[in-house]
Amino acid sequence: MSEFPCTLSLHEGFGEPHLDLFLDIDGNSRLITFGTVASNRDLFESGSTITFQRKKDHRRIYLDLEGEIEKKGRLRILFRGSAKTDSKPDEVSGWTELTATIKDGIMIF
Known part of the structure; x- marks a missing residue:
């Protein structure tokens, strides 16, 4: 089983509000990033499993970034902790979507 740091952030003020899931699979490369609509927040926080779609990888700063981003709205961290999966980190980097829950x-995943 693989375990690595992750952050789930609410991104507002830049297009439609949405959730960004940032995964630090190796402590070195860009963050593997997935997203979903902001309306999934309540489902996720209640323990439901939701699906995220792959986005472009993000700079490492986004793992801990909270607040205003020049010309890109603002981020608010909703969850910061660890992610676990039965897959190897290099497999995760190839995913186009994932389903996740908090337990x-x-x-x-």
């Missing part, structure tokens, strides 16, 4: 304070 015992850990994000599970």
